[in-house]
Amino acid sequence: MTILVLSGTREGRDIAADLHRSGIDVIASLAGATRSPRAQDVPTRSGGFGGAQGFKTYLKEHSISAVLDATHPFASAITERSARICAELGIPYCLYSRPAWRATEQDNWTMLGNETEAAQHVKAGEIIFLATGRKTLERFANLSNNYLICRQIDPPNGPFPFPNGEFLIGRPPFSIEDEVRLFKKLKIDWLIVKNAGGTASFSKLDAARELGLKVGMIERPAVPDALCVSTIEQAIEWSAAHG
Structure with missing residues (x-):
């Protein structure tokens, strides 16, 4: 009986470590998006499963008794596939979804359904800091009248995709003072x-609040119709009951 924790987030690491300390067999899985991820305190695999069939094979070959999905809230393809395949195989599945951020009266947020909508609100000549990662960078191609700075953890494999921007390398955490x-x-x-x-x-x-900056907040993708919890304690309790 082994719990598979789809990790890559701080909460995923914490959940897997807590289960391991409790004597539950657990495997943490990382997507491999970051070249030097933070070490996990449990047996860990990294990289894709080889599509849907590869994921099915892995679950069967490793006698996975339940899957706790603690991936990033925007890893929608992984979450959708995992929930669907677990349902097909009759393997218990639970999604840990940490609460979304909410603006205060001091914030100046514009909610965006997706990356391309930013161009509807940004004025020509404004400088934009993209804290959205490199995978969706091409969706900002319509901001050709702005200068774009995209921060990412790993050095890029190639040049910035547009002439009006640059990469900035940095590994979190960052203090408020550093960001200001x-x-x-x-x-x-x-x-x-x-x-x-x-x-x-x-x-x-x-x-951004301290400096009065404008914030474009990209809303989360929809979650699958599956069991979902919003606290680490709930995730651990559910996993322990299936381990």
Whole structure:
């Protein structure tokens, strides 16, 4: 009886480690998106499963008794596939979805259904800080009248895809003071982020509030029709009951 924790988030690491300390057999799975991910305290695999059939084979060959999905809230393809295949195989599945961020009266947020909508709100010449990762960078191609700065953890494999921008390398966590200093130095007008939730990366939003920056907040994709919990305690309790 082994719990598979689809991890890659801080909460995923914490959940897997807690289950391991409790004597439950657990395997943490990382998508492999980051070249040097933070070490897990449990047996860990990294990289894709080889599509839907590969995931099915892995679940069977490793006698997975339940799957706890603690992937990033925007890893919708992984979540949809995992929920669907677990339902097909009759394997218990639970999605841990941390609460989304909410604006306060001091924030200046514009909610975006997707990345391409940012162009409807940004003025020509404004400098935009993209904290959205490199995978969806091409969706900002319509911001050709702006300068784009995209922060990512790993050095890029190639040049910035547009002539009007650059990559900025940095590994979190970042303090509020660091973010304020950086945004001032770069003369940022807009911060665009995905509504990932959690506390680990909220400092950039604290900094934007302090500086009065405009924020484009990309809303989360829909979650599958499956069991969903919103606290680490609930995730651990569910996993322990199926381990």
